[in-house]
Amino acid sequence: MPTDKPVTVKGRPAARLAAVQALYQLEQEPAAPQKVVQEFINHRFQGTGEERYFINPDKTLFHDIVIGVMERLSDLDAMISATLSEGWRLERLESVVRAILRAAVFELSRDTSVPAPVVINEYIEITKAFCANSEVGFVNASLDALAKLLRTGDLQE
16 A cells, blocks of 8 residues: 655665665766765765654665675676576666666675575565566566576575
């Protein structure tokens, strides 16, 4: 049931959601990634009351995802492109979908302490907040395929 009440996100999920938003912002309005990270920490993470959507976000995770994605953008895009159907290019995907996939693949490729199903589930929830059902299914299938490549022992066939 839809509600007008703002949704709040806490901890690591808040960091992931904010990272996707920051990556989207960086694609729309290129800037120094560190500047965007600092803007989020100083302004978007400090809201109070009705303005506060991120509660105690994991700032280290947020920073690591945004900076890490931007540093490894070409490698991450190549991994994502490898899972696309023939004739599809990364540029055809919606900007928010690219941001979600980049953040998720970055996490899957670098941090094995968080199980792949947890990472995938968190990014699927983010996808549901921004996209239609068809895109949710696409992101789920893409992340599942990438996780099988990146985390061979983490997922069951």
